[in-house]
Amino acid sequence: MKANLGYLERNKNECMFEVENETVTRVIVVGETRHLVRLNVNEQNQMFVRFVNGFKTSKLDGAKVTAYIREWFDLNRDLTPFYEMANTDPLLKGPVQNFYGLRVIGVPDLFEALCWGILGQQINLAFAYTLKKQFVEKYGDSIEWSGRKYWIFPSYEQIAQLTPDDLAEIKMTRRKSEFIIGIAQLMASGELSKEKLLGLGSLKEAEKSLIKIRGIGPWTANYVLMRCLRFTSAFPIDDVGLHNSIKQVTAAERKPSKEELMAFSGKWDPWQAYATFYLWRVNY
DNA sequence: GACCAGGGGTGCC
DNA sequence: GGCACCCATGGT
Numbered sequence: 001m002k003a004n005l006g007y008l009e010r011n012k013n014e015c016m017f018e019v020e021n022e023t024v025t026r027v028i029v030v031g032e033t034r035h036l037v038r039l040n041v042n043e044q045n046q047m048f049v050r051f052v053n054g055f056k057t058s059k060l061d062g063a064k065v066t067a068y069i070r071e072w073f074d075l076n077r078d079l080t081p082f083y084e085m086a087n088t089d090p091l092l093k094g095p096v097q098n099f100y101g102l103r104v105i106g107v108p109d110l111f112e113a114l115c116w117g118i119l120g121q122q123i124n125l126a127f128a129y130t131l132k133k134q135f136v137e138k139y140g141d142s143i144e145w146s147g148r149k150y151w152i153f154p155s156y157e158q159i160a161q162l163t164p165d166d167l168a169e170i171k172m173t174r175r176k177s178e179f180i181i182g183i184a185q186l187m188a189s190g191e192l193s194k195e196k197l198l199g200l201g202s203l204k205e206a207e208k209s210l211i212k213i214r215g216i217g218p219w220t221a222n223y224v225l226m227r228c229l230r231f232t233s234a235f236p237i238d239d240v241g242l243h244n245s246i247k248q249v250t251a252a253e254r255k256p257s258k259e260e261l262m263a264f265s266g267k268w269d270p271w272q273a274y275a276t277f278y279l280w281r282v283n284y
Numbered sequence: 285g286a287c288c289a290g291g292g293g294t295g296c297c
Numbered sequence: 298g299g300c301a302c303c304c305a306t307g308g309t
Contacts, residue, residue, distance in 0.1 A: 122288095125308095217291060
């Protein structure tokens with residue numbers, strides 16, 4: 001679990017949770033109820049969840065929060081086959097040793113995952129975090145505890161009612177504003193949902209369905225398939241961070257070609273998402 | 285002040 | 298379907 005906390009801690013501008021002294025604090029929403037929880041790991045590498053005082057919960061909600069956390073950290077997945085493959089792969093061997101235990105940390109909420117994907121398009125990661133923070137702090141809700149605020153991602157119902165002019169104030173490009181509002185409207189109408197995408201049954205069908213949506217291309221679709229819908233074979237092949245990591249690990253002079261990336265994808269199948277996540281960790 | 289950033293839409297062929 | 302061009306702004 002230490003490797004997972006290390007991932008969460010990597011960016012100081014993350015606004016959806018706080019990591020301090022190897023303890024993660026965040027709000028988890030189940031149904032209508034908001035729970036402020038703290039997670040940490042003991043010497044035996046077991047994770048503990050604690051409901052913060054003042055936010056007590058029923059047994060049923062407790063089970064739902066546990067399920068959320070298991071999904072967030074992908075704890076129901078057996079990684080044995082991935083490690084067997086990765087240990088014999090020249091690119092993955094190093095990263096899986098350095099970050100052993102790391103899982104694809106998810107973004108369980110579909111709207112949040114799509115927004116994060118769109119915000120991250122063609123800008124550096126630092127600025128993407130800044131944009132997300134401004135977006136969340138302007139349109140999201142928060143719980144205050146011990147003098148700090150813990151944020152809840154803006155709801156698609158609320159964002160669906162905005163105009164691009166509203167979002168211009170937070171330095172979001174007009175195009176991105178249109179994309180995010182359009183997606184919020186699709187979700188508010190019920191046309192787009194996590195359940196519907198998962199109901200399509202396969203990665204390819206879910207990908208096709210996502211790419212039809214304005215603002216979602218192959219990269220964003222696969223990013224969301226990987227981090228929200230949890231297809232382990234999703235592969236954001238156009239990802240610049242992935243290209244940089246591969247270039248670094250192979251000590252190559254240039255970034256990998258499309259053909260080389262396709263060859264890696266074939267070797268890593270059906271664990272492309274895990275391969276990508278470990279390779280990202282090399283640089284980020 | 286270039287150059288790049290966890291891309292995507294649009295128009296043209 | 299493949300390609301050039303545009304978007305737009307902050308980090309380095």
